[in-house]
Amino acid sequence: MKIIRANESYIPEISRLFDLYRQFYKCEPDKNLAMKFITDRINNKESVIFAAQVGNQLKGFVQLYPSFCSVVAAKILILHDLYVDKCDRKTGIGEALMNKATEYAKESGASRIDLLTDLDNKAGQSLYQKLGYKNEFDDFRSYSLHV
16 A cells, blocks of 8 residues: 555546545535545645555545644644545555645644544544544534535
8 A cells, every 4th residue: 555645647536535435424426526626626736635545546535624723823734534445444544544644744834633523433533542633622612604
């Protein structure tokens, strides 16, 4: 297995995985939406995507969005998406992708990586805790405004 940074040539395979990721979170399958979303992120350089490649196939990906934290006046990365193909879970792919995200964060000068996960995602929570992620914001509530 090797971890690669996705570029335009990987859009079809990343899009396939992204569609499966959205289905994991109870979204309807939509290959066209997935393709457009991933194409826009890569072409507009709005995110950084790393993928796990085994042979000629991509087995998982992690997507990072650059941002800033005003309170600490520093660059941060938001890890919004981590997905490993169902049949390839528990093989170390998720951990390898997370480690690559951490390496990239350090190299790019980010002060931290933030992520949110579903309360039911016990496997993800276990991995994040194993890698040293802390639930530091028990004093805060997460809000969204759909516009």
